[in-house]
Amino acid sequence: MSRLSIARRAVLALVAVCVVCGAPDWLVQRVDAHKPVTSKYTYWEDVYPIVKEHCGSCHAPGGIAPMSLLTYDAARPWAESIRLELTAGHMPPWFGDPSVAPLKDTHKLSPRDLDVVLTWVSGGTPPGTGKPVAETPVRNTWRRGRPDMTFALPETVTLPAGKSEDTRDFVLQATNDRDRLIAAADVLPGNATIVHDALIYTTTGSDGATPNVIAAWVPGLAPASPGASTGFLWRAGEQLAVRIHYKKTWKYENKPASDRATVGLYLLKGAGRDVRSLPLPLSGILVDQDLQALAVRSADGPSDVDVRIAAVRPDGSRLPIGGFSTRSGWDQRYWLARPATVPKGTRLDVTTTGAAPGALRLWIDVVTPPRS
């Protein structure tokens, strides 16, 4: 053992001891060097399984993300960028706050996985000895199985070389022959590298009509549904439409790119309750009938507004409903793990912290409670 390594072990033994005895100042002052340059975690043994599971649906060849993370050579140059995104909480792009109230389908790295990746990117990015595997391109398939109804966009959309972003609305079906309850909806991009996010909605089609948003789609997440015997009502005579936000990453700048996506609907089998989206002003609202809250959603806000929604019931009790942070371009619906009971006379309170809310709009998705 070299003199240096003996010295290191001595210092570390003292560090370990200081935890028990309370850290004396002189010790901490002497350990004034920076973090080690070697990570105990390696890409192939530790990082690859995590990024494959949690990042691989976008960060793979053919995905919306501008880089693959599925080989050592592909991931390594992005180490510093990964560190910034993870420490800021910007990736994975799901911003629900389960500490306010439990949420369904959380899409976060576990604390341990987060630490493994951060240790690797900050600690020398060692490759490991695992056998490199070939990159798996993005699997562009229906994530909930084959839908009951599918609607291809009426035309192919092309972003010309000089345009990097566009938002387009398409009517997928001009009228519905009968009432249908939709359990979930999904988008299958024709070109996954440019379909950034989408809103699937029904509308009467008249000027100023309020769209009924069935799904706020973002890549990488399987479509969620409101739960058993509950769906979004697509009324007879109404249109089905989609708004797609196309965005090129820097990789495709100055190159034309085309897409013709397909929207899929999963219908509720049998009868059920229909979900309504109530606009929720930042000043709050008074609920005038018994309801159950199922989900919360936002649009048009700047990034980093921390939103908390609570129900102040007629008896004065306060029940947290749900919380999330906004992230521009990543608006999505956050489903509560369990429906929250909101009796008539409840006040729904909104609290925002962090960034100023600006033009932020909120909705709460509700159903009428089942008859007891």
Place this chain on the structure above:
Amino acid sequence: MLAQSDKPTESIWSCPVHAVVAEQNPGKCPICRRDLVLVTATVSWVCPNRPEVERPGPGRCADGSQAEKRYVQSTHANHNPRHGGLFFMAPDLWHHLEGTYESDQIFRVFLYDDYTKPLSPDLAKQVTGRLVTDERFDTATKTTKEIAAFPLKLSADGDYLEARPGRLKFPAEVTAKLKFKNGDQEYRFDFTFAEFSVDKAAIPADAASSLFEVPDDLNEVLKLLAERVTLIGDLVQKGAFSEVWVPAFQAKDLALSLDARTRTLPLAQRDLATAGIERLVRASWMLDASGDTGNRNDVEQAYGALASAAREVEATFGPAAGSGGAR
């Protein structure tokens, strides 16, 4: 595969954050528009259809295609002070610097590159700045007014920048405000000297947290976590930013040990506990990074996030959480 030492190196222009960028000329990063910086990269050649096999030089591949040049940047990172001072990395992630205040009452800034090699004379000449020993924030105008500042000048031998603030009272809190070249953004580096710097061989740190033993007892874990948070607070208060990573990583390891216990908590508490632990992990890494760059605001913000996450964790596992669950 070729050994690292067998490969030639070249200077290329790359982005401090997006190492995938390899340009022959200075400019902006196509991804984030940061200024590109000069870095050293090893060079090898690979065949497009077999990128895992490196070749020592250009030429044709077995399938007749031309081998492509590949640049790989080495990891920089020796952040040990060389002169007994306080060591920081600039927010551009390329420049590094060490500040000393020795018994001759001269404040010195030693400048390094991304390999922690002394900055070349050409680059060192471009660095300008001042040492601020007293400043006040005016809440009315929301600006900081400098009460006492001293120019930082390149020493005769070009080894460091120096300022002569005279005798400072300990703990001496000073700020170096530097531009690495004309037209660049000005960065601030907050130093706190408890005493005069002494040029001694630094004791290299290693994976302190890897040898840190986390106790089995839940109450002991929570107690140690609270102690770490207090210690970090003290270090932040003292301005010992380059030291906060040790207790920050220990706090992280303590919190991660609690993650395995979340399943013993009542259902309603589990998500709350996991969210708190996740925040604490992120905050510890933020503290590590901001401790490197030596900006008091960033360090304090990261510390605030860590302390708040630790409170959340304690609330879910501690006695205040009723039965507390975890046994």
